[in-house]
Amino acid sequence: MQGTSTFLLGAMVAFGMGGPLNKTVLLFGGGHITAGNPLPMGVVATAIAVPPIAVAVATVLRHARFSKTENDSGIAVNALLIIVLVRLSKKNDQVGQEEKRGSYSDRLRSSDEDSN
Known part of the structure; x- marks a missing residue:
């Protein structure tokens, strides 16, 4: 997952403002960390x-x-x-x-x- 996909995750977190969409994206980003790809979680953490x-x-x-x-x-x-x-x-x-x-x-x- 790179480029536009990670940007989309960040936009979803910034738009979600703590709701269910935000929680889903955080879980997804955390899953990528355990899979060895920290980039999506970095984008998510920045977008928060x-x-x-x-x-x-x-x-x-x-x-x-x-x-x-x-x-x-x-x-x-x-x-x-x-x-x-x-x-x-x-x-x-x-x-x-x-x-x-x-x-x-x-x-x-x-x-x-x-x-x-």
Whole structure:
């Protein structure tokens, strides 16, 4: 499953908004992970975040069109988005540093060899 098929799965998840269609697609994507093909689940997981981010951006760009409650929800989603992006950037830095010095299992193996 590649290309247009995976895009269709992502569109179904973004449209489903937590309903039965969404649950079916999540199950289908999970099944592909166990079969050794993580691409469909990656698309599904990415598409889950699209509607909340779209609402958050809309409340920032056109805040006059939304009620106070909706604007507050948009602010909360924007705050969460910033937190997620900061944590992802820190995680990427950690992964880059580990690649420079070798993986944890490589360091364990080398320490075991040193002790022998």
